[in-house]
Structures are given as C-alpha cells and as structure tokens.
Amino acid sequence: MATTTPAAAPQSAPKYPDQVTGMWILARALENMGIKNVYGLVGIPITEAAYLVQGQGIRFVGFRHEQQAGMAAATEGYLTKTPGVLMTVSSLGFMNGLTATANATVNCYPMIQISGATDPTMVDMKMGTYEEMDQLNTAKPLVKAAFRCSKAEDIPSAVARAYRAAVSGRPGGVYIDMTTPALGQIMNRADAEKLLYQPVDIYSPVAPNEASVDRAVETIQSAKRPAILLGKGAAYAQVDDKIKTLVEKYNIPYLPMSMAKGLMPDAGPLSALSCRSTIMEKADVVIVIGARLNWMLSFGKGKWNPAIKFVQLDVDPEEMDVNVPIAAPVVGDMGESLDAILGKLDVSKMSIDPSWVPSLQAETKEKDAKFQERLTANKNAMPMDHWTALGAIKPIIESNPDIILINEGANTLDDTRDAVNMSLPRHRVDCATWAIMGMGMGSAIGAAVATGKKVVAIEGDSAFGFSGMDFSTICRFKLPVTVVIFNNGGIYNGIGEPMDKTSDPAPTTLDIHARYDKLGDAFGAQTYYVQTPSELSQALNEAIASGKPCLIDVQLGADSGKESGHIGYLNPAPLQDITV
Ligand code: ADP
Numbered sequence: 001m002a003t004t005t006p007a008a009a010p011q012s013a014p015k016y017p018d019q020v021t022g023m024w025i026l027a028r029a030l031e032n033m034g035i036k037n038v039y040g041l042v043g044i045p046i047t048e049a050a051y052l053v054q055g056q057g058i059r060f061v062g063f064r065h066e067q068q069a070g071m072a073a074a075t076e077g078y079l080t081k082t083p084g085v086l087m088t089v090s091s092l093g094f095m096n097g098l099t100a101t102a103n104a105t106v107n108c109y110p111m112i113q114i115s116g117a118t119d120p121t122m123v124d125m126k127m128g129t130y131e132e133m134d135q136l137n138t139a140k141p142l143v144k145a146a147f148r149c150s151k152a153e154d155i156p157s158a159v160a161r162a163y164r165a166a167v168s169g170r171p172g173g174v175y176i177d178m179t180t181p182a183l184g185q186i187m188n189r190a191d192a193e194k195l196l197y198q199p200v201d202i203y204s205p206v207a208p209n210e211a212s213v214d215r216a217v218e219t220i221q222s223a224k225r226p227a228i229l230l231g232k233g234a235a236y237a238q239v240d241d242k243i244k245t246l247v248e249k250y251n252i253p254y255l256p257m258s259m260a261k262g263l264m265p266d267a268g269p270l271s272a273l274s275c276r277s278t279i280m281e282k283a284d285v286v287i288v289i290g291a292r293l294n295w296m297l298s299f300g301k302g303k304w305n306p307a308i309k310f311v312q313l314d315v316d317p318e319e320m321d322v323n324v325p326i327a328a329p330v331v332g333d334m335g336e337s338l339d340a341i342l343g344k345l346d347v348s349k350m351s352i353d354p355s356w357v358p359s360l361q362a363e364t365k366e367k368d369a370k371f372q373e374r375l376t377a378n379k380n381a382m383p384m385d386h387w388t389a390l391g392a393i394k395p396i397i398e399s400n401p402d403i404i405l406i407n408e409g410a411n412t413l414d415d416t417r418d419a420v421n422m423s424l425p426r427h428r429v430d431c432a433t434w435a436i437m438g439m440g441m442g443s444a445i446g447a448a449v450a451t452g453k454k455v456v457a458i459e460g461d462s463a464f465g466f467s468g469m470d471f472s473t474i475c476r477f478k479l480p481v482t483v484v485i486f487n488n489g490g491i492y493n494g495i496g497e498p499m500d501k502t503s504d505p506a507p508t509t510l511d512i513h514a515r516y517d518k519l520g521d522a523f524g525a526q527t528y529y530v531q532t533p534s535e536l537s538q539a540l541n542e543a544i545a546s547g548k549p550c551l552i553d554v555q556l557g558a559d560s561g562k563e564s565g566h567i568g569y570l571n572p573a574p575l576q577d578i579t580v
C-alpha cells in the first residue's frame with residue numbers, strides 16, 4: 001500500500017483524474033441522495049466501492065455478518081423515515097443480507113440492499129462463474145421493488161428510484177443488483193456527474209378521499225366506547241402531534257402495539273395499555289392507526305366485541321378488510337388522513353359514555369399496582385428471575401426516556417415489553433411482525449448510528465446468540481450501546497430434559513454458566529456480571545452514564561421463563577404432551 005507511494009504524490013491523487021468507475025458513481029449517487037450511513041460487509045466485488053463511499057463522507061459501518069448490517073439499515077429506515085442502505089457481496093453475503101431486507105419489507109421499514117453480483121449474462125447461461133447466483137429473481141418476491149444495473153450509466157437512476165420505492169406508499173425493502181460489469185465500467189467523470197439528479201417530490205404523500213373521511217368522522221362521533229389502536233406505522237409516520245390532538249382533544253383512550261409504545265406516553269391518563277382485553281371485548285369503535293389486524297390482534301375477531309366497528313387508517317388499500325370487514329377505511333398517508341379527520345371531527349358531536357374512560361383508568365390503577373408488586377416482590381432474589389431483573393431495570397430506563405430500547409427474546413421480550421413504560425415516540429425497536437430472533441446487535445447499531453442517542457438492548461441469551469459477534473462492531477465504532485443479556489440458560493428456559501435416548505443437551509438447552517461478559521472483554525467493552533437486583537441497578541446506571549460500549553451478563557435462574565413466552569398457544573403441541 002502506502003510504502004510504494006512516493007512522498008511527492010499523495011496516495012489519494014487519482015492516476016486518471018478525468019475517469020471514474022461505476023463504483024465511484026454508486027458512491028456519488030448515494031451521497032447525492034443524502035444517504036448518511038451505509039451498513040455492510042465487504043469482499044469481492046464491493047470492497048473498493050465501500051472505500052469510495054467513505055470517500056464521499058458517508059459513514060461506512062462494517063459488520064461481522066450481513067444479516068446484522070441489514071437489521072441496522074432497517075432500523076435506521078424505521079427511525080428516520082429515510083432508507084437505510086445495506087451493501088453486500090454476491091451469493092451468500094447477498095442471501096444473508098436478504099433475510100434482513102425481507103424482514104424490513106414485512107415490517108414496512110424503508111431500506112435498500114445493494115449487492116455485488118456477477119455478470120448476469122454468465123449467470124443466465126449457468127456458466128459457473130464466481131459466486132454465480134440469480135440474485136435478482138431470488139430477491140424479487142421478498143422486496144417492494146428490484147432493479148439490476150448492468151451498465152454504470154444506470155446506477156444514479158437505480159439509486160434514486162430505489163429510494164422513491166422504499167419510502168413512498170407502504171415503505172419497504174428494495175433490492176439493487178449491482179453487477180460486476182457495471183461496478184468496473186470506466187466512464188468520463190463529467191459524463192458521470194451529468195447522470196446525477198434530484199428526484200422531485202420523492203415521498204408523494206397521498207390524501208384520502210373525502211367520502212371516506214366523512215364516513216370515518218361519523219363513525220367516530222357515534223362511538224360510545226371508542227379506542228385508538230396505535231401501530232408502528234403510526235410511529236413511523238412521524239405525525240406525533242396529530243395523534244396527540246386526536247387523543248387529547250376528543251378524550252379517546254389508546255392502546256399501543258409494542259413498537260408504538262411511547263408514541264403517546266404508556267403511563268399517560270388516557271393510556272389503555274393495561275386494559276387490552278377490556279378494549280377488545282368492550283370498545284364499540286376502534287380507530288386502527290398504522291397497525292395491521294394480524295395474528296398479534298387475533299385477526300380482529302374472536303376476542304373482539306362482535307359488534308365492533310373498525311375505522312382503519314392505512315396508506316395501503318390492500319390492508320383493508322384483510323381479516324374482518326372495515327366499517328370505515330381511510331386510505332392515505334397518515335399525516336394527510338389525520339389532518340382530514342381532525343378538520344371535520346366535532347367535539348360537541350362526540351357521544352362517549354361518561355363512564356368509559358374512568359372505568360379504564362380504574363382498571364389500569366388496579367392492574368398496575370399488582371404488576372408493580374410482582375416486579376418488586378423479591379428485591380434480594382438470587383438467582384433472579386425475569387421479573388426481579390426487570391424490577392431493577394424499569395426505573396432506570398423510565399428515568400432516561402431518551403434511551404432507545406432494543407428488545408428481543410421470548411420471555412425477555414414479553415416481560416420487558418410489559419414492564420418498561422416508554423414515554424417518547426420511536427424509542428423501542430423489537431422483533432416486530434415476524435417475531436424473529438436475531439435483530440438485536442444490528443438494530444442497536446442502526447439506532448445508535450442513525451440517531452446518535454444512547455441505546456440499551458435487552459436480550460434473551462438465545463436471542464443474543466444469533467447476533468452476538470456483532471457486539472464487536474459496537475466496540476469498534478465505540479457506540480454508546482449497553483447490551484443486557486438475561487441468561488436463563490436456554491431457549492424459553494434452561495431446564496429442558498432431553499429425551500431419554502440421548503445424553504445430549506435438550507433442544508432448548510444453552511449455557512446457564514456462560515460468562516457473556518468475557519465475550520465483551522475480548523473486544524474491550526466495559527463489562528459486568530451481576531447476580532442480584534442491586535448489582536444489576538448499579539451496573540446499568542454506570543453503563544448508561546459511561547456512554548461507552550458495555551455488556552451486562554445478568555445471571556437468572558435456569559427455571560425462569562416458560563415455553564414460547566406469552567405465545568405458547570401457537571405451538572402445535574405443548575412440550576409436556578410430546579410422546580416418542
Ligand atoms: P404493528 O405491528 O405495530 O401493528 P404493522 O407493521 O402491522 O404495525 O402495521 C403498520 C401499518 O402502517 C402498515 O399496514 C403500513 O401500510 C402502515 N403505514 C406505514 N407507514 C404509513 C404512512 N406513512 N401512512 C399511512 N400508513 C402507513
């Protein structure tokens with residue numbers, strides 16, 4: 001490298017200043033679109049492209065696994081409403097990254113995966129070239145849009161169109177097949193510059209039609225026991241003030257889905273967070289804002305009041321009537337739809353039963369007191385269980401509301417979601433719609449890089465295992481991330497018994513005595529091993545205050561946690577019923 005470069009000619013001086021490659025055009029196109037961060041993992045054929053990305057002043061965050069780089073890009077997309085960008089190598093790197101891009105599409109997070117790809121003319125003829133794979137067609141069913149650049153001239157247009165596709169309408173993942181011929185193509189610099197352009201009105205928010213707004217307004221005004229259901233689409237849309245107006249001016253209680261927690265304060269006077277079943281059973285009109293009536297909401301039937309009327313606000317018309325007929329569908333961008341509804345809704349025409357809100361408040365008070373007892377019942381517990389550990393964590397996170405909370409696991413996810421109140425929008429990122437494991441380190445990195453805020457990731461030991469190596473990326477980039485691992489020694493818990501034909505560990509068994517803190521030591525993090533609630537409080541306070549990469553290994557009992565957490569009912573057969 002530098003050793004052979006004469007001192008008089010700086011290494012950065014280009015040999016052919018009038019010429020550029022497709023790789024340079026890619027880096028310029030990303031910069032031209034305002035991309036601030038690219039997440040990826042380099043190798044043939046994108047290594048130089050990543051250096052050139054840095055050369056454009058874009059932060060390149062290099063990972064240990066593409067899936068985590070993709071989770072980071074997706075998280076940036078969700079938190080900022082601009083597409084996160086993932087760069088991968090061909091074949092397996094592409095596939096590893098595609099997992100995250102598909103997950104982003106399902107969750108409506110805007111992101112763009114740009115993958116190096118071998119010459120498509122050779123792929124099409126199955127000539128057995130290096131890392132040969134039909135990536136474009138593999139990606140297509142899993143993303144919102146897919147493009148292939150076979151020529152360097154196509155790159156600026158592909159990047160701009162990918163950006164528009166990712167953020168407009170229902171957001172999602174977009175794929176660009178960046179072929180080796182396009183990346184390596186040499187062009188005249190001035191000609192390349194001319195290809196760059198600023199797309200106009202890239203978000204193109206659509207307004208709902210007036211008849212649908214009138215129908216929604218009438219339905220809301222007729223409600224005796226209304227409620228608002230907030231989903232992560234509502235949080236994503238960044239229309240916090242409009243939602244606050246709808247709640248507070250019209251006195252409508254709200255129930256947040258897990259990633260909408262904090263959009264309105266979880267502990268606010270109109271929060272119905274603790275009254276989920278009551279809302280389902282008793283509400284007569286529910287305004288669904290940026291949420292889907294999917295498995296997490298019993299598909300809008302069963303437990304729900306059979307006479308319920310749903311008003312649903314969503315940008316995607318195909319989301320209407322998916323599982324139940326929607327009484328008042330409002331199709332449009334969230335901001336436009338809320339403005340239109342708020343413009344017509346008349347406080348004096350609301351028909352809310354005066355006992356509705358007070359009854360929910362009374363129920364909340366009673367349930368919260370019971371819950372608090374559970375969290376603090378065993379302050380000196382050793383070993384701790386999930387609840388006692390969360391009893392220590394809850395007040396610390398709640399008194400640092402600007403911390404972004406990343407959360408995954410089974411019991412660790414369910415119990416943390418229930419225990420820790422959020423009070424600011426877009427401060428919680430979790431396993432989301434697919435309820436996947438393996439988003440933790442990537443999402444923590446994406447959140448820290450995209451926002452500059454402190455991040456705490458609360459991870460089950462199994463969940464951490466999927467992405468644990470990328471804790472090293474947190475350390476390499478010196479990010480203010482604290483990773484808290486709840487070690488109960490297994491998937492669900494650490495007391496699984498193997499079938500009696502084997503001396504191998506049970507399928508659910510992991511490592512109850514593992515010292516995850518030592519893994520953090522390997523990368524120079526500030527680390528802790530804690531066994532009691534007071535040790536945990538002290539460690540977490542110190543870690544957050546340090547603003548450095550920290551890892552806290554929380555020793556739980558192996559018997560803490562139950563199979564599949566709160567969704568054990570989705571198992572085809574309970575574990576105890578399995579026969580050989
Ligand atoms: P949750 O899991 O919290 O219920 P979902 O991801 O299931 O949330 O639903 C989010 C919904 O929000 C999707 O149907 C999506 O189309 C919608 N959405 C996302 N962004 C917007 C927006 N800007 N305007 C309107 N709807 C949006």
Ligand code: MG
Nearest residue numbers: 461462488490
């Ligand atoms: Mg576990």
